[in-house]
Amino acid sequence: MSQTDTVSRILDAAEVLFAERGFTETSLRTITSTAGVNLAAVNYHFGSKKELIQAVFERFLTPFTQTLADELDRRVTAGQAVTVEGLLESLYRVGMGSLAAQGRDPQRFMRLLGLAYTQYQGHLRRFIVSRYGDSYRRFAGLLAQALPGLDPVTFYWRLYFMLGATIFTLSSFDAIEAILREDFGAESSLPETLERLVPAAAAMLKVDAD
Amino acid sequence: MSQTDTVSRILDAAEVLFAERGFTETSLRTITSTAGVNLAAVNYHFGSKKELIQAVFERFLTPFTQTLADELDRRVTAGQAVTVEGLLESLYRVGMGSLAAQGRDPQRFMRLLGLAYTQYQGHLRRFIVSRYGDSYRRFAGLLAQALPGLDPVTFYWRLYFMLGATIFTLSSFDAIEAILREDFGAESSLPETLERLVPAAAAMLKVDAD
DNA sequence: AACTGTTTTAATCGTTGGTTTAAATCTGTA
DNA sequence: TACAGATTTAAACCAACGATTAAAACAGTT
Numbered sequence: 257m258s259q260t261d262t263v264s265r266i267l268d269a270a271e272v273l274f275a276e277r278g279f280t281e282t283s284l285r286t287i288t289s290t291a292g293v294n295l296a297a298v299n300y301h302f303g304s305k306k307e308l309i310q311a312v313f314e315r316f317l318t319p320f321t322q323t324l325a326d327e328l329d330r331r332v333t334a335g336q337a338v339t340v341e342g343l344l345e346s347l348y349r350v351g352m353g354s355l356a357a358q359g360r361d362p363q364r365f366m367r368l369l370g371l372a373y374t375q376y377q378g379h380l381r382r383f384i385v386s387r388y389g390d391s392y393r394r395f396a397g398l399l400a401q402a403l404p405g406l407d408p409v410t411f412y413w414r415l416y417f418m419l420g421a422t423i424f425t426l427s428s429f430d431a432i433e434a435i436l437r438e439d440f441g442a443e444s445s446l447p448e449t450l451e452r453l454v455p456a457a458a459a460m461l462k463v464d465a466d
Numbered sequence: 467m468s469q470t471d472t473v474s475r476i477l478d479a480a481e482v483l484f485a486e487r488g489f490t491e492t493s494l495r496t497i498t499s500t501a502g503v504n505l506a507a508v509n510y511h512f513g514s515k516k517e518l519i520q521a522v523f524e525r526f527l528t529p530f531t532q533t534l535a536d537e538l539d540r541r542v543t544a545g546q547a548v549t550v551e552g553l554l555e556s557l558y559r560v561g562m563g564s565l566a567a568q569g570r571d572p573q574r575f576m577r578l579l580g581l582a583y584t585q586y587q588g589h590l591r592r593f594i595v596s597r598y599g600d601s602y603r604r605f606a607g608l609l610a611q612a613l614p615g616l617d618p619v620t621f622y623w624r625l626y627f628m629l630g631a632t633i634f635t636l637s638s639f640d641a642i643e644a645i646l647r648e649d650f651g652a653e654s655s656l657p658e659t660l661e662r663l664v665p666a667a668a669a670m671l672k673v674d675a676d
Numbered sequence: 677a678a679c680t681g682t683t684t685t686a687a688t689c690g691t692t693g694g695t696t697t698a699a700a701t702c703t704g705t706a
Numbered sequence: 707t708a709c710a711g712a713t714t715t716a717a718a719c720c721a722a723c724g725a726t727t728a729a730a731a732c733a734g735t736t
Contacts, residue, residue: 262683277586280490283723294685299725301683373638374584376487409652413662416642417631421670424630425623428583432626442619452623456670460631463669472713493693504715509695511713 263301265291271312271360275367279309279375310383313372316355316365317384321391323354328398340402340458344418347395348450363429363446370427403461411461418457425453473511475501481522481570485577489519489585520593523582526565526575527594531601533564538608550612550668554628557605558660573639573656580637613671621671628667635663 269291273282284305288295302308327346331338355362372380400411425432426449433444479501483492494515498505512518537556541548565572582590610621635642636659643654 278488278490278584280488281586284725285723294683295724296685296726297683305724370584373634374488374580376491408650409646409654410662412646412650413635413642413654413659414666416635416638417663417666420631420634421627422630424583424634425626428626432623436619436622440619440622444619444623449623452620453627455673456624456627459673460666460670463665494695495693504713505694506696506716507714515694 262291262293262297265293266298266301266308267312267315270308271315271364271368274309274312274371275364278371279305279377284308306377306379309377309380313368313380313384314387316360316368317388319354319358320350320365321388324350324391324395328394332398338398338402340399340461341454343395343399343402344454344457348422348454352447352450363426366423366426366429370423373423399461414461417460421457421460422453425449472501472503472507475503476508476511476518477522477525480518481525481574481578484519484522484581485574488581489515489587494518516587516589519587519590523578523590523594524597526570526578527598529564529568530560530575531598534560534605535601538604542608548608548612550609550671551664553605553609553612554664554667558632558664562657562660573636576633576636576639580633583633609671624671627670631667631670632663635659 266287270282270287273287273290276282284298285295287308288297291297298305298308302311324347327350328343331342331346351365352362355365372384396412396415399415400406400408403411406414426446429446429449437443476497480492480497483497483500486492494508495505497518498507508515508518512521534557537560538553541552541556561575562572565575582594606622606625609625610616610618613621616624636656639656639659647653
């Protein structure tokens with residue numbers, strides 16, 4: 257088994273288990289036995305459990321933010337006005353597409369993102385902000401441009417409302433979908449849900465202040 | 467120290483610590499030493515850590531749902547049409563008021579609610595659904611009535627979008643507020659934020675399907 | 677084939693967790 | 707004041723955790 261093999265097997269197993277149960281509830285023993293590698297491999301290759309957690313986030317956030325940056329470049333240089341709906345579509349399409357292209361599950365990353373916000377892991381928040389804060393500010397800046405006349409504080413609160421609706425819904429997608437299927441017999445796919453989310457979130461961002 | 471004293475001291479400490487760090491990350495030793503009671507008191511009075519977690523939720527959800535039911539009764543029997551904005555205002559006012567009346571912190575309960583959704587605690591989700599599912603369905607039913615013509619599946623997804631925006635934002639209120647204060651020098655209170663949230667969430671729920 | 681640095685392995689360390697126990701203490705009642 | 711049940715206490719139990727170690731196995735180079 258080559259080194260890269262062991263490293264990626266650990267990352268694969270950790271990604272799935274962290275998303276399912278959270279960080280503290282997932283032991284290194286569970287991760288390594290799922291991955292089929294020795295317990296000591298995590299400390300050998302990553303140093304510590306904390307650094308493993310960061311590596312899991314790095315592996316999906318780096319290509320995600322890179323692809324999003326390209327997508328935003330394309331929209332901006334296209335010359336035409338950047339709309340709220342267009343930006344949300346870009347965000348969701350990149351989240352779906354760039355990850356699905358790697359054969360990875362988009363919902364899993366939403367769950368991980370949700371955990372990054374809610375779990376008590378100071379090091380993780382610091383890691384994400386320092387590494388991906390620029391991408392976040394770029395997107396927020398473009399969205400603010402698409403909403404002229406909105407005062408900055410109101411805009412930022414609504415940005416968090418939008419993030420909350422997105423992360424909360426998609427990270428619990430399976431559970432919500434199961435409830436709707438049971439109550440209405442109607443299946444919902446992730447792309448369908450994102451199509452519902454774009455106009456809803458856009459309306460929330462755009463509503464006139466009163 | 468009387469029994470009720472010990473029990474409520476444990477609940478007080480557990481409530482704060484759970485909201486700060488999550489369930490797994492908070493040990494019974496931390497809880498009992500914060501509360502100034504013996505370690506064994508938790509198992510003596512509650513049976514186990516799981517049952518303590520449920521008791522923390524019961525102590526704030528029971529008065530909350532009770533007050534909300536009274537508030538909804540008042541709105542319905544008043545005769546006039548029940549509006550989306552009115553229902554959201556009721557929800558938020560009860561969340562703020564009925565808890566603040568007990569001298570307890572509303573944001574803390576939002577964090578706990580967020581944890582109930584995101585943390586890996588199957589027993590807690592089952593407990594809440596079985597105990598408070600009726601209250602949830604009552605509110606959702608009235609909200610659906612206030613949105614005639616919206617197909618049920620779209621309505622339910624938007625209901626979750628609204629819950630996500632609310633729970634996510636308010637459970638991270640302190641962190642978000644700190645960022646906004648640093649960037650804009652503008653302070654936001656919780657009531658102000660709820661005043662921003664009502665029209666934004668209402669617009670999201672009411673936007674025409676396309 | 678012999679050597680060298682890298683990786684894997686099994687075993688162990690020290691710590692912390694939830695829970696249990698039995699004795700001590702308290703509280704209310706007769 | 708003496709008794710009975712409820713509560714509190716200090717101590718211990720045992721399982722699980724992250725981390726470390728030294729030896730074994732491996733891979734690439736000469």
